[in-house]
Amino acid sequence: MGLLITDELMSYSILGFFNLNEVIYTRLIQIFYANVVFHGTYITDKVLNVPVRIYSASIAQANGYECIHNLYRKNWISEARGVTYVSKVLMNGNATGPSTYNKLDDKAKVFQQMLNKSILHKAGAKDCISDMYKFCLFHMMTGTKFNLPNLILQHWLQVMKDQKEQITYVALLNKIIWDQKVYEKFFSLEENERKEITTRDKNR
Numbered sequence: 162m163g164l165l166i167t168d169e170l171m172s173y174s175i176l177g178f179f180n181l182n183e184v185i186y187t188r189l190i191q192i193f194y195a196n197v198v199f200h201g202t203y204i205t206d207k208v209l210n211v212p213v214r215i216y217s218a219s220i221a222q223a224n225g226y227e228c229i230h231n232l233y234r235k236n237w238i239s240e241a242r243g244v245t246y247v248s249k250v251l252m253n254g255n256a257t258g259p260s261t262y263n264k265l266d267d268k269a270k271v272f273q274q275m276l277n278k279s280i281l282h283k284a285g286a287k288d289c290i291s292d293m294y295k296f297c298l299f300h301m302m303t304g305t306k307f308n309l310p311n312l313i314l315q316h317w318l319q320v321m322k323d324q325k326e327q328i329t330y331v332a333l334l335n336k337i338i339w340d341q342k343v344y345e346k347f348f349s350l351e352e353n354e355r356k357e358i359t360t361r362d363k364n365r
Contacts, residue, residue, distance in 0.1 A: 175280060175309065181224060181332040183339050188359040189347065190335060194328050199318065208343045209358070215317070215337060220310040223336040231307040233296045233315060241299060250302050251295065260290040265298070272301050280309075281316050282329045 189208055197206045203216035221228045238247050253266045262273060273290070276297055290298070293316060300307045313333070320329050338344065347355060 175275070181336050183332075183335055185331065185335045186344075186347070186359055187331075189338060189343060190328065190331055193334060193338065197321070199321070203314075204318065204321070208338055209346045211338075211341065211343045211346050213338055213341050213343060215314070215334070217308070217310040217314050219337050219340065220313050220333065222340055223333055226310045228310055229306055229308050231300070231305070233293060233307070233312045235292070237296055238292075247295065247299050251290075251298055260295060262290065265290070266302070269298050269302055272298055280313070282320065 192208050193206050193213060197204055203214060205212065205214050207213065217228060220226060238244055241247055248260065251260060251266060251269050252264050262270065265273060273294065276294055281294060281297065293312065296307070297312065299305075313330070317330055320327060347358070350358070
């Protein structure tokens with residue numbers, strides 16, 4: 162089953178999430194989150210005076226994700242043949258009632274754990290399956306591709322709106338600021354300047 166899941170994760174562009182291995186300077190991540198600005202469908206800030214913009218395309222570029230038209234939206238269940246069919250795909254055997262982790266199909270449970278830990282970071286109760294999680298699990302269980310960058314962006318915006326103090330998607334953000342030349346600026350500084358940035362209390 163492991164090899165099968167690996168192939169599936171590659172097809173959804175999810176496997177790359179586990180291969181984000183750039184060196185992380187946590188102070189640069191903190192600088193970004195200190196003054197982040199929300200614009201509805203994207204996020205911006207400046208790190209070391211270098212503009213950083215997070216939107217679907219920058220998330221896709223970060224690890225070769227595929228941007229397709231199958232977007233997450235609130236009415237997706239009705240478009241997927243309704244609640245009964247979605248529950249049948251996700252649930253284990255004859256399980257009924259609200260969707261919870263314990264009722265999921267065994268394969269869906271594996272996907273759910275991956276979502277919790279790496280894709281759609283979840284700070285609250287892990288047993289409750291949210292609508293966004295159902296969307297991911299349903300598409301993964303039916304072998305249907307979906308727009309992962311857009312989904313991550315929607316989740317990222319929601320987490321930052323609900324939990325303003327939470328720092329999330331550290332490895333992904335780190336790759337984005339690598340792509341957007343923040344580290345190029347950082348490593349162009351003198352050693353004493355880099356040390357001062359990574360050790361000082363204030364972000365600017």
